[in-house]
Amino acid sequence: MDAEKMDENEWKYHGEGNKSLVVSHSQRCVVLRFLKFSPNRNKAPEEILRHLQNIVDFGKHVMKQFFGEKYVHYGEVVQLPLDFVKQLCLKIQSERPESRCDKDLDTLSGYAMCLPNLTRLQTYHFVEHRPILCVEIKPKCGFIPFSSHVSQEIKHKVCRYCMHQHLKVANGKWKRLSKYCPLDLFSGNKQRMHFALTSLLQEAQNNLKIFKNGELIYGCKDDQDSLSDWNELARHLKPFFFPANGMVSGPHCTRTIIKELIHVITMTLLSSTDACRAGNMKTVPISLGRSYCEASAFSKELVRNGKNKMESSGLPRGCLLYKTLQAQMLDMLDIEGLYPLYNRVEQYLEEFPEERSTSQIDGPYNEAFYEKLLDLSTEDDGTEAFAFTKVQQYRVAMTAKDCSIMISLSPCLQDECSAQRPVVLASRSRFTFSVSVLDLDLKPYESIPHQYKLDGKIVNYYLKNVQAKDDPVMTNLFKENEDCTLVLHKV
């Protein structure tokens, strides 16, 4: 990219989260990712440069080891003319959702990240004119804490996402509860995955987006503006799944197309297209947590129908969901076990502030940082070293609990596909595909007290307002079916 020739008219608003804003190039398959800050909280340019370089290094030296080379695109830091950034900021302002405007794009440093545009990324370069469909899923935490530090029994039964839903609806963040449960998606069982994906399509919230040729066609632009019309979605998808156009329209057609989409997403999520270093190591010991969540609508339905076996086929080791779960499970102690260790670190740093840099809390996130993450002991020997390791592992786990998975699909003809290119089959079409992971910014050390408080709020709200009112028959049914508890994969 030639920084001198930057023209804001060649870039358009693409999307944003809580901490960054993304613009995409109209011709080339690249995006610029800018940091965002609360008004008047702008940082010095050198600080922003270090922050962005840390993000790149963390992707390159740490997350790539957990996820594998092909899944992680860490990009590079670029310096842009300030005039370009200011003009761009003005140009896109009107397209930003209101709910995200509490923070402003950083227009003062001139630094941003340049990344491949994963919504347009092709599996081969010569087919860039080809239509492309891209599904982005933010799966959230896929396991129930198995730590003995957990103080509330409910945390061993109901997953954080399902509990948090109630607080989010009460706070007005979302209007309706979602039936999505991450444990269904991470189960590896096709029926449960199908249910999870259908639930995401019904209530996308910030967990699902669909792009066609790089444009958002489905999912939440804003809290008030949720594009969730299945007929409209099916109209977009029809040429991908039924290119011969032989089907009649109507609700049956819509359901058939959505089913095809869900099938294809499931197959790509279960595919193993990359090996990684951490995959060969025993990153996490056997999990004794249960593999289903009592609040999942799928679990409830099974129990209601008198079926007491919750299928958990397990994820194939090489697939991205498996790797995501493995990284998430670095949170072995739960925030309740971690928080006292955070306090130990804090106390130590108060006494020896110079140790902050040697402990790599603020980087550099290099090979040495990665190596230190591999100590999986949970026996607390009372040392600072133990506390530091657990704190850093927790931050990595939190990052993996908040990342997104991007699946891009490009239609291909039978004779175009070869063994080197991963292909997924639908009933009437076939796609080459790529799977990537994004938003791998290491969660800040400073957010740990917030995590601790939020955990308490989520659980207390659930106990007080949901579980207390829950159908006691349901609770008893679950009790009778305790043999549903399954042992998770050894990893």
Ligand SMILES: O=P(O)(O)O[C@@H]1[C@@H](OP(=O)(O)O)[C@H](OP(=O)(O)O)[C@H](O)[C@H](OP(=O)(O)O)[C@H]1OP(=O)(O)O
């Ligand atoms: O705490 P959670 O689970 O609500 O996750 C936050 C996300 O909310 P969600 O529940 O996914 O709607 C939240 O997403 P939204 O801004 O709500 O779209 C952020 O991803 C936040 O991360 P960060 O503080 O920007 O680094 C996330 O915070 P972290 O907990 O990952 O720090």
Ligand SMILES: Nc1ncnc2c1ncn2[C@@H]1O[C@H](COP(=O)(O)OP(=O)(O)OP(=O)(O)O)[C@@H](O)[C@H]1O
């Ligand atoms: N490389 C990319 N290619 C295409 N789209 C991207 C890319 N990176 C980010 N996006 C889009 O921009 C959105 C916001 O990016 P991102 O998730 O990194 O923001 P964030 O502020 O860090 O998120 P969070 O709210 O989780 O902290 C994503 O949901 C995705 O749709």
